[in-house]
Amino acid sequence: MTTPLVGHLDPDFLVIMNETQDMLRQVFGTATPLTFPISATGMAGMETCLVNLIEPGDKVVVCIQGFFGQRLVEVAGRAGATVTKIERPWGDVFDVEQIREVLSKVRPKFLAIVHAETSTGAWQPIEELGKLCHEFDSLLVVDTVTALGCVPLKVDAWGIDATYSCSQKGLSCPPGLSPISFSTRAQEAIARRKTKVQSWYFDITLLSRYWDAERFYHHTAPITMIYALREGLRLVLEEGLEVRWARHLRHHRALKAGLSALGLSYSAVEGHQLPQLNAVRIPAGVDDLTVRRKLLADFGIEIGGGLGDFKGKVWRIGLMGHNSRANCVFQVLGALEQCLLAQGLKVAPGAGVAAANRFYAENY
């Protein structure tokens, strides 16, 4: 980001834009031209996907298994959609049959679902959903904010029609951009709109005229943020996607072994726990804020508090991108041990780190 600023139509910047798009397509697993970052944060990507696909009165189905599913309902409602909600308890995931049943009844314009639910740490299987949606002539919209760069994501192979992510999680850039991608099928749906997209800033058809060869002026691109994204993507591809996904899984398993040894259990159902977002239940009698403040003040470690229904009940420990590594696992286990002891919990000294190291030794 310290690279000197140039204009948003400078020939050198146009090269950087092309490189950024090429790498973003590889990371998303797509060949679709309409792949670029929105000049705003991840939630703007959500709004971009929804407002471009929704015309007032359109029927859509939203899957809710946490805070960000609720967000999807809110944003879709403001765009004029008639929303059918389907729900799972927080921490759970949907199975294909539950979704099939609703799709066959509602036959919506699209189904929207969160791949990696940041509020619960639940890892929603997505692989089969594109095919399923297309059976019912519905599009598939997937929130990959916490997924991209951490867990397998194959936009084209899985038939995802619109997806949005962010810069600051799996890509380890500063927050400020929202990478998006629209399939040909989604673009065709947008081309059939009878009304203008309600948002001018998020109008993907106007934006694409700046990102494609036309280079039509829409708004002044956030140059330094795009420098950052380009470098973040380059590092992802230098490591390799498969290697990166495996790395996230490895350190998650080590952390989980350590957290279990400290007596902490995950809030997401077994078998569907995100490697990059380890959400654990706060033990009875432990004060949420005291622990999180001590972690930050004494150790410079920030873990997330609970959102929505999980406020005060859950801690969320990120091991994302650069931070998915043994050093971070050891740090957070050591610091948490000290915090839990200070809260009067009985913890065998060094139990967390010992369990993590046992895991590493036995499995790698």
Next chain:
Amino acid sequence: MTTPLVGHLDPDFLVIMNETQDMLRQVFGTATPLTFPISATGMAGMETCLVNLIEPGDKVVVCIQGFFGQRLVEVAGRAGATVTKIERPWGDVFDVEQIREVLSKVRPKFLAIVHAETSTGAWQPIEELGKLCHEFDSLLVVDTVTALGCVPLKVDAWGIDATYSCSQKGLSCPPGLSPISFSTRAQEAIARRKTKVQSWYFDITLLSRYWDAERFYHHTAPITMIYALREGLRLVLEEGLEVRWARHLRHHRALKAGLSALGLSYSAVEGHQLPQLNAVRIPAGVDDLTVRRKLLADFGIEIGGGLGDFKGKVWRIGLMGHNSRANCVFQVLGALEQCLLAQGLKVAPGAGVAAANRFYAENY
């Protein structure tokens, strides 16, 4: 921006947010609490002001004297407003009487007008418009994208009810944020809405709950961009607003003397030419792109081409913020002289810089 990243609810970051808001209020000339940057570029600020104030069917009046007035019409239309347009020829400005006449007929929810029209270089007087709008129970919305930090702007004293700007012009930060401010009167109008704001990302009421003491999570703030904005604002206040405005005027006048000596005339009407954006007509027989490419390739100087009606007809030379200084005046005059000579124009050698220096000597 190289300051290490912290979380968007980190206690240290909350201090930075408060400092940024305090300084932004000083630079806008307002005491209104609802003053903070939108996490997106300047055009997002336009959309934020319009969608928060407009409910479907609301009558609004938009003043068009260039490209960005047309943008206001487009964005207001997408928000469901019934738009009355009033127009002046490109390069001209509105007088109070023309606006009064339309306000008295339409009695709109608000009047929207561009303070510094980036496409024409015209400097619209704003001082009297707040009082005028309030006579008709209308609000005043002002685009200060190219004005803030360059020319006098007094949001409270002039009765401006909603305004938006950008980070990359008068504040000399990278592009990526849009500072906005809403008056108490505007907030009351928003509180009286019967419908939700169509955009969730730009909903000022939700956003204000993150920027005020509640610190309610809305989206992840673009931390590094806010670091940049804070430093940009600090530098503006270190210099002093009056001193900064006078500096912009001084170097504009020197540049204008030089450009006149090179035979170039301004596209905005006399007496209403922006100091920070010097838009000049491209002389007959001169090739727009050849000159702009040579300026960039040989001298590293980017000047703007024409927008909309002025495409191919006008060059736009920015002297904004840090770049409003004699060194930049000399550079661009010297480089332009060489480009114009290469295009076969007759220019007295050194005439531009000589005229600028004569101006500096006689006036300062």
